[in-house]
Amino acid sequence: MAVVIRMMRAGAKKRPFYRIVVADSRRQRDGRFVEILGYYDPMAKPFVVKMDEEKVKAWIAEGAQPSTQAASLFRRVGIIAARPSKPKAKKKAAAAAGSKKKAVVKRKRPVKVTPRKVKAKAARAKKKATAKAAAKAPKA
Numbered sequence: 001m002a003v004v005i006r007m008m009r010a011g012a013k014k015r016p017f018y019r020i021v022v023a024d025s026r027r028q029r030d031g032r033f034v035e036i037l038g039y040y041d042p043m044a045k046p047f048v049v050k051m052d053e054e055k056v057k058a059w060i061a062e063g064a065q066p067s068t069q070a071a072s073l074f075r076r077v078g079i080i081a082a083r084p085s086k087p088k089a090k091k092k093a094a095a096a097a098g099s100k101k102k103a104v105v106k107r108k109r110p111v112k113v114t115p116r117k118v119k120a121k122a123a124r125a126k127k128k129a130t131a132k133a134a135a136k137a138p139k140a
Contacts, residue, residue: 003034038056
């Protein structure tokens with residue numbers, strides 16, 4: 001059973017309130033859950049987050065994966081360490097290495113030419129030619 005820590009929506013229409021719960025990943029968002037870890041109230045100014053830190057740490061230690069939003073809340077509270085920033089040196093090195101190689105040219109998908117399209121194109125060309133001929137003809 002893949003276990004996730006996610007936010008379960010509660011509250012009225014246009015008044016969200018979330019419970020932070022541990023649930024089976026195959027269950028729906030507001031479906032059955034294993035345990036309630038806390039809650040998040042985004043409508044309060046400033047927003048309110050209350051959770052049992054020991055339970056959260058225990059579930060993460062057991063292998064529960066927090067959802068993106070739940071992990072963001074955990075980082076704000078200080079349960080999970082902030083994400084490490086990506087080193088910039090690797091990007092510059094990769095860019096330098098990439099400049100040595102030839103650039104890959106993405107080709108457009110070939111256009112499917114149907115008999116109807118061919119006929120329409122020929123009709124447009126004929127109409128254009130007659131318009132040019134009429135313009136060049138001397139006016140009497």
